[in-house]
Amino acid sequence: MHNVLIIGYVWPEPRSSAAGSRMIEFIELFRAQGWRVTFASAAALSEHRADLAALDVPEVPITLNCDSFDAFLSELQPDLALFDRFFSEEQFGWRVEKHCPNALRVLETSDLHSLRDARQRLLKAAQQRAGSESEKQQQGPVAAGTDELFRVMADDDMAQREIAAIYRCDLSLMISDFEQTLLQQHFGVPAALLQHCTLMLIPTATEQPPFEQRAHFLSIGNFRHAPNWDSVLWLKQQIWPLIRQRLPQAQLHIYGSYPPPKATALHNAKQGFHVLGWAADAHTVMVQARVCLAPLRFGAGIKGKLADAMACGTPSVTTPIGSEGMHGELPWGGAIAGDAEAFAAAAVALYQDQTLWQQAQANGARILAERFDRQQSGQALIARLHNLRDNLQTERRANFVGGMLRHHLHKSTQYMSQWIAAKNRNPASNDGQ
Template sequence: MKVLVIGYVWPEPSSSAAGYRMLALLKTFRQQGWEVTFASPAEKSIHRANLPSMDIREINIALNCSSFDTFIDELQPDLVMFDRFMMEEQFGWRVEKYCPNAIRLLDTEDLSCLRHARHQACKKNGEVCLNTLPEQLYSEHAKREVAAILRSDLTLMISKAEIDLLQQQFKVDASLLLDCPFMQPPVTSEQQKQRPPFEQRQHFIVIGNFRHAPNWDAVLWLKHSIWPLIHDRLPEAELHVCGAYPPPKATQLHNPKQGFLIKGWVEDVNSVMQQARVNLAPLRFGAGLKGKLVDALACGTPSITTSVGVEGMAGDHHWPQPVTDSPEQFALQAIMLYTQEHQWQTSQQLGFELHNRRFDFDCHAGTLVSRLQQLRQGLAQHRLANFTGAMLRHHSMKSTQYMAQWIEAKNNR
């Protein structure tokens, strides 16, 4: 099978959870022997993955340009995966025009309209925002994203909680959605033994791409409301704030006297995570699953997070580590986990077990491939059953097409 992935950005597995999830999807396709091309209109970044080493072809494409039509007409892929709904909006009508029989797969990474709605709610009350008001959720952003989901043959959802929301709030049919969380190799018993023990670890860590609004908000909440409480009780402990693309407003928070250290981008997340004793993830808003928590589970680094951070993480299982939405309780739980070895060891072991049950690569990759093969065999009938999607493609794709052609004509003047 010939696969085209249209990326919103070039995947950066060392910079974001979205980056290493994309790499896992690409690996799944390559394991089947499928021919994979990755195309993106974004500029190539310095931290991007080496896709040619995976025998994946790289192509630069342009927005609102008919050069893409020639490219895809020549490629004739069997499967096209759009990385987030904006790419489906931009290129979906072109794919349908030149490759009508190709499966159109959408990967959301997270349900961004939910993340935006929670962001608005957090701005209003300054608290952890798991729930939103209808006027916040049913936004213009939501209309665009849900429309892209309905136009696609299948959408990969990283969180079962978001599948439930799409089905209950937006009435999206279950046949259009697939639960596809992070996919990682299991942590073997030998690898678990090799993780540094409690007494060899020190300090706290918080990690996340600074360009992602929930991560920046978490750093500010830590700086002003949580870390002072921890530092007062544990003056020798440090908080290492790691993440790609720290802006000047972040580096200005660096304060060695307070033990608040802005470390910025790290090349090897696992190495840094394994040196820390406790991972802090005080997320007040957001969506999807949290890669920083998955990394911590695999590294044997117990975490403390909020109800937003833990949403969907355990699937049908119980989340085995501390969860609280109060800054005072967050600090207290952090101090207890940092100082009580028995609690730390119990949290670590339960974390290993959850990681291996919930994020097994072979299990989720097998489910994805099976669903795609099933879809390929019954694509015509599948599309007949999705009349709403066909109707949206008929109307919205025409408007998108004419807008793109108008922009192209304007640019060529």
């Protein structure tokens, strides 16, 4: 294997999102093998995107529902096609199979989108039963177990689409072992189709100021990511007032790319609630904070902000959803709380108690060392890809469900895409309709 094509749902932004950091980690891993990497995306070029040219990775803008991608694919002839999230596989998977049938097809799930969507719908349903906006924000994190999550997800279009994409690919990369177990035990996805891969670009901060040199609380996250925006609302309405009752001079600095006007409108210096927008370097601001707050009421995957906090030696307070899939049986690097009162109390305790803070910092360092070993995770992935490559036909034959789904679903997707492409080539044919 020497030629890799990554089809990005978006251009990677490692300074804006955990998904962007993870994508850069894949690129660097593949380049370290001596493989050529090409990154293609139909998304608009973003202002915070990574400098792929510096990694010797060509950027190729592509178009949805356009045969020009087929010509590009036929010329490139990749040995491996990595789809960034299942939306990319739906759009381009059938084209890769048609023009490069022997290329490995690998799905980077990023996180299980259908799980995040199910939890969001459960939260909205609980809030709809409330009366006022204040009562809605009193609703705590979604606490549904795997049986209930399965019931909500199983009848939903997104779960059916996402899991179908997993079956159609030769391998799907799972960042969360919780999500991998959910897929295997409740949806019956074969273990042979999944790879637990915790790769994420988490450079440890070389200088970590001690407790007494740090100040303020911090919260960070891309505002375009729905769980992050929801966490800011919960902070504003419920959690931060409780913290300020105990610490009247406390300050909260909220960072994140793409803040909408409704977010910046929450800024209130008198309340110590500072919405500061994009941070050019998350570690620079994280390493100065004493405590990181991540009150996520729904979500999925691994939370990059919490991994960054550990790398910066910054204890964090989060919810069970925030810590999910990150620490296994190890003690959390801070505190995990399931309601606003407990969350605020834990945040204040960490902020004031130096001994507690130092123990939390040590716990975070241990989680990174034992659960996010970059070398081990990278080597395991490369070995799995080589084994797949060597036994490709046998592995595909064993995945009969995947072959069946490719045959039927890709035909319908293919015909729809070809119809749109033909329509775009001949717009006059639609006149009068």
